[in-house]
Amino acid sequence: MSKVKSALFLTLVSIVLAGLCFMCAVSFNYGGYQGFRSILRRTQKDALLGNSYSLAGKADESGDYAYGNETYVGGGYTVVYYPEGVLSKDAYEDELDARRAALEAASEEEKEDAEAAVEEYTTGYKKSGSLYFKLGEYGAEDEKDQGIASVVDNKLVVDGQFAKEFDSAVASIRNSVRELGYENSRVDVRDGYSVEIFLPNFGNTASQAGVFNALGRVGGFDLKYGASEEDATGINFDEDKNETIHDYVKSVYYVSNGGTPSVAVRFTKAGREIVKGWTAEASGSSYVYFYVGDEPMIALTARQQIDQGTLYISGNYTAATAKATAYALNNALNGGEVSFSFSVGEVFERSALFGDLALTLCYVAFGVLALAMIVFFFVRYHGLGAAHLYSFLIYLLPMILLVWGIPFLHIGIETFLAVLFGMLLHSVSTMIVYENAKKEYAQGKTISTSVKNGYKKTFWGIFDAHIILALISFVTYFIAMGQLAIFAFTLGLATVLSGLCSLAVGRFHWACLMSFAKNKGKFCNFKREEIEDE
Amino acid sequence: MNKLRSNKLFALFAAISSVIIVAGIILYALLGFNTAKDRPAAKFIDVSYGTTVVNGTVGTGEAEKDASVYLEENVEKILKDNGLTYAEKTTFENGALTSNDLNASGQSKTVRYTFPSKTADDKLEAAVTGIEGFVKAQAGSPISEGVEYVTWHASENLALKKAAWRGAIGIAVGAIVALIYLTIRFGVSCGVAGLAVAAHDALFTAAFFALTRIPVYGFAPLLYAAIAAFASVAVWTVLSIHIRKNTKDPENAGLAADALADKSVDGAWKYVVLIAAALAVIVVVFGLIAAAGTRALVLPAIVGCLLPVYSTLLIGPKIFVPIRKAFDKKRASKKGGYVRKKKKAELEAEE
Secondary structure, eight states: OOHHHHHHHHHHHHHHHHHHHHHHHOOEEETTTEEEOOHHHHSOBOTTSOEEEOSSOOBOTTSOBOTTOOEEESOEEEEEEEETTEEEHHHHHHHHHHHHHHHHHOOHHHHHHHHHHHHHHHHHEEEETTEEEEBSBTTOSSGGGBOSEEEETTEEEEOHHHHHHHHHHHHHHHHHHHHHTOTTOEEEEETTTEEEEEEEOOSOHHHHHHHHHHHTOOSOEEEEEESSTTTOEEOOOOGGGTOOGGGTEEEEEEEEETTEEEEEEEEOHHHHHHHHHHTTTOOSSEEEEEEETTEEEEEEEEOSOOOOSEEEEOTTOOHHHHHHHHHHHHHHHHSOOOOOOEEEEEEEEEOOTTOTTHHHHHHHHHHHHHHHHHHHHHHHHTTHHHHHHHHHHHHHHHHHHHHHHSTTOOBSHHHHHHHHHHHHHHHHHHHHHHHHHHHHHHTTOOHHHHHHHHHHHHHHHHHHHHHHHHHHHHHHHHHOOHHHHHHHHHHHHHHHHHHHIIIIIHHHHHHHHHTTOSSHHHHHTOOOOOOOOO | OTTTTSHHHHHHHHHHHHHHHHHHHHHHHHHOOOOGGGOSEEEEEEEEEOHHHHHOEESOGGGOEEHHHHHHHHHHHHHHHTTOOOSEEEEEEEEEEOSSOEEEEEEEEEEEEEEETTSOHHHHHHHHHHHHHHHHHTTTSHHHHHEEEEEEEEEEOOTHHHHHHHHHHHHHHHHHHHHHHHHHHHOHHHHHHHHHHHHHHHHHHHHHHHHHOOOOOTTHHHHHHHHHHHHHHHHHHHHHHHHHHHHHOGGGTTOOHHHHHHHHHHHHHHHHHHHHHHHHHHHHHHHHHSOHHHHHHHGGGHHHHHHHHHIIIIIHHHHHHHHHHHHHHHHHHHHHHHHHHHHHHHHHHHO
16 A cells, blocks of 8 residues: 555544544533533443533433533332332331321320320331231222231231232232333342342432332223223123133333334224224314223323224323333233332432442543553554554444444443453454464565465454454354343453454454555564574 | 463362352242342331420430430440341431422431341341330430331332343343354454353353452342453453464464463463452552442452452353364364365366
8 A cells, every 4th residue: 555545534534533533432511511422421331330520511301401510320210119009217206106196196186086096006016127017808898997917926927919919019019110121220129028139320300200100100000081090990891701801902112203212002892892983083182091000001192083993192202101001001901900009218329339430440440451452553563553553443333333323232341351352352363363474474474475465364253352352242143131131242242343343343444554654664563483503 | 370270170169150150049949148238028117206306305414415326326225225226227317209209308307227037027026115215214305305206118129020130131141242253353262261251251250249249239240240251251262362363373283172272371461460459459450449339339249350360361261262272173174175176177177
C-alpha cells in the first residue's frame, strides 16, 4: 500500500476511533441543564455493581438532566407483600396501638365498644414467626368469621386451601418476575406467608412503581363492561357447557406495537363476539374492564365498537409496565384460583451488593489488563504494537456498542469476563500470527512474504478456534438462562469480533503501518537468524 | 513432561478425576452447592428507625455520639449476648410505593442483620425482645422516639434450581455442537477425545465446588463450569491443530497413534499453558483490583481456567490414542480390502 493511501486510511480510522472512544466514555454538560451521557453510562448495569456519577447524571421525569445531581447506578428496590389475613408485626402493633389509644380516649358510652375492638383484635390474631395470622374460616360468608388460620392444641394451623392458593400466587409472581428478565431480581417467601420481591433499580421510579404494583396483583381473571366499576357486568357463563373465561379469552401478552409498548388480549371467537356486542353502541362513556381479583387492572374506554380478534391496549405504558401488566393478566388467566389480594408492606431501597465503587474498580481492572496487553505488544513487537492497538480498539468499541444496543445485555461481571476472554483470544491469535511471521523472517524471507506466510500458516487454526468457541457460546446462550446466558452470548459476540479483527483488520493495519517503516524488520522487532561461518 | 504422560500416571490421574467427579455428584445430590453468597435461605433481624435517630445524638460532652451509631452498637451487643453472630449487616433506605411512584423516604433507614437459616427462632425472638427493651429504656432520647419497629423473619428462595438445570444442559449441548465441528474438521478421534475433555473439565469444576463447599453465588458454579468447558474446547482445538499438522506431515507417515499424540503434545503444550496462564492472569488481576464482592465471584473462576492444562495435556491424549488406533486399524483393513479386490480384478483380467 502506498504511503499516501496508508496515511489517509490511518487518519480516517483514527478519527472514527477517537470519535467512538469519546462517545463511549465521555459525559459532559452543556447549556447548564442539558447533558450528554456516554454510551457506557447509558448502558444498563447489573444491580450488583454500584457507582455514582456526579456529572450530567440524573434525568428527571421530563427527561432533562439536572446539573450537579448525582446518579447512583446499582442496587434496587425491595417490596414486601402481605396476603389478606396476614399482618406484619409493625402493621399489627400500629393497629393495636390505635385501638388502645381509642380506648383511652373513649367516653363512658364508647368504652364498651372500644374494649371490644381491642379484645377482638388481640384474640382475632395469632402470632407465628414474625407474622400475625387472622383466625377464622377461610372463605366464610360473614366477614366477621373470615380468617385464614385456626389454633389447634395451641398451635397455629393455616387453612389448607389458603396455603394452596398462596403457593399458586407465589408461583405466578415468580413467573412474571422471570418473564420480566431483570438481572438479579428475586422473589423470596418470608416466614412462609409473605412475599419479598427485589428488582434492580431501572431509573424511572414511576415505571418501577407500575411494575411493583402489577406484580402484586393476583386473583382470577375476569372481563366486564359498563359505565363504571359498580355498573359493570361480566360474561354469563353457560354452566351446562362448563364454560370458563378460557372459552372467551385465549391469552394476554406484551407486544411492542410499532414501537409503542402495548398489552395484547387475544380473544376466542365467542370472546370477540361478546365484546363486539357489548360495545355495539359505545361512544366513549363506557369501559371494558380487565379484572385481576376484585379490582380492574385495565379500564379500556370504548369509543366505538370493538371487533378485533386481538385487542392491542397501549395506554401510558412504558415497556416495563406493559410487560408486568400483561404477565399479571396472563398469569391470572392461566394460574390457579386465588381468592385473596396482596397489600404492600415495607419498601426498601438498597445499594449495590458488591459495593458502591464496584463498577469503577471493574473499569480500573479492565484498563490495567488492557494496558498490560498493549505494553507487552509494543515491547515485543515494537511498531507492530500499534497495529494490534488499532485492531484491539476495533474489537472493543463495537463490543461496547453491542452491549449497549442489545436489550438483554448489560454491564456486569459476566460481561466484563466475556469481553476480557475475547480480548485474550484476539491477543493470542495475533501473537501466533506475529510469531509465525517472525520465524519466516528469521529464515531469510522478505517481510511481505513473512507476513503472507504467517497468516497463511495460521489462518485455519485461528478460524477453527473462533468458530468452535462461537458455536459453543451461542448454543449455550439459547438454552441457558440468567447470568450464564449473558456470559455465553457476550463471549459469542466477542469471539466473532476477535476473529474478524485477528484475521482481517489486523493484517490490513499491519500493511498500512509498514509503508512508513524504512527498516521493516526493525519496525516489527524481527531479526534474521545468525549463521556462523566456519 | 514425558514422565507425567506415562500410562501408570494416567491411571492415577483418571482415578483422581473419577473420584472427585463421582464424590462431587453425590455431594451435590445430597447438599447442592454452598450458595451461601446468594442466601437462598436465611433469617434476618430488621431494626427500622426514622429521622429522629438519623439526625439525633445521645450523651453529652465527650461521650456524645450519633444516635444511630449508639443504637447499632447496642443492638450488636444484644445480639452477641443472645449468642447470635450475624453473617452480614446491610443498611436500607426505607421507601414508599404508591400507585404511580416509588420513593425512598430520605433518611428513614432499616438495618438488616443476616443470620444462617439454621439459627434458632427462639434466639432471634429473644434478641428482638431484648432490643425492644433497650429502646423502651431510652426514654427521652431520640432512640425511644425514632425506632419504628424491630422484627425478625426467615426468607427462602427456591428459584435457583431451574436456572442451574438449564445452564448445565446449555453447556452440554454447546460442547457437543462445537465438538461435532471439531470432528468434521479434525476427525472423530479428536472430536470424541475433545468432548471427553470438555465434559471432564465442566464436571470436575462443578464437583470441586460441591466438594470444597466454597461459598458461591447461586449461578456461579455453572459459570465456572462453562468457563472450564469453553477454555477446554479452546485449548483442545490448539492440540487438534497440532495433531492434524503432524498427521499431514510426510515426515510422520506411519507414525503410531501414541507417538503422534506425544509429538503433538510436545508441539502444543507451550500454547496450552500460555492460554491457560493468560486466562488465570486475567481472573487474578481482575479479582484483585475489583471490589470485595466482585472478587468473591471472580477469583474461584481460576479453577476453570487452569484445569484444561491438566486435562488437555495429560488425560485427553490418552483418550485420543485408542480411538485413533481403532480408526487407523479400520482404515488399514479397508485399504487392504481395496488392494485385495484390485489384485483379484487384475488377475481376472489376465485370465
